[in-house]
Amino acid sequence: MPIPNATPSSPRLHLVADDEDHSGCRALLQVLDRIGDKWTVMVVGTLARGPMRFNAIQRAINGISHRMLTLTLRGLERDGMVERRAFATIPPKVEYELTPLGRSLIAPLDTLMGWAQENRPTIEQAQTGYDGRPQGD
Amino acid sequence: MPIPNATPSSPRLHLVADDEDHSGCRALLQVLDRIGDKWTVMVVGTLARGPMRFNAIQRAINGISHRMLTLTLRGLERDGMVERRAFATIPPKVEYELTPLGRSLIAPLDTLMGWAQENRPTIEQAQTGYDGRPQGD
């Protein structure tokens, strides 16, 4: 076991380490399966400001359908990232809120977003070069 | 300012910050569109060990089809994350290697993987609880 201290924030490169099987990679894929869809990140980002009602979330995201918001929230709720509180009033009122687990996801997501913002120009430049490149080159 | 905790290692929580439009969120979604598919992360993780030939990658990943590996590598190449070097020998030999841009993605990906590994038990526990919960509870 070549890992002396199990500090959570230790900067080991799990993705590259070959001391273990691809268990870390599989864990990453599990998470990407969750947040890699079209709306989950947007919903998490919206709920990061605080509890919000269903229609408020839908208005905030603008483009998400009624159905997909329901499904996305269900998935997040199932994973323990979002808590749902329904009030049996007329009309009904349902509030959604990020759990501590859900909030803890924001930091790593933000790290990825920092990378995305920094490298977007480079990526788009590479894409343009690739698309404009003739076959024989 | 309803945001209590700002992680020391990240100057700003872009995902939550409301001073700008959702431009950061969009950048994040762009990246997730790329790496959020079924194989990209696995390919990046495999190439992280060094340059590798097409069939070597396919054998390393085990489960990926010929076609999907081709498409995944094409996408990564287009984004400037992978460089492709073809040798016109018989039989042909093609090597793929992570570019500096591709390697720079490993760190944020690793951050996310750390989160995934730490919280996988919590998530699975939440899923079990959710699935076993009767409607009336």
Place this chain on the structure above:
DNA sequence: CCGCATCCGATATGATACTG
């Protein structure tokens, strides 16, 4: 207001075979 079911098109993935 919120949730669910149904239908339907778009897209992602996989199997297979052919080419250089």
Place this chain on the structure above:
DNA sequence: CAGTATCATATCGGATGCGG
């Protein structure tokens, strides 16, 4: 060995309508 094309299928996401 590496790449491409074609076909089949599964899943995703959107529109819509009904129910509580």
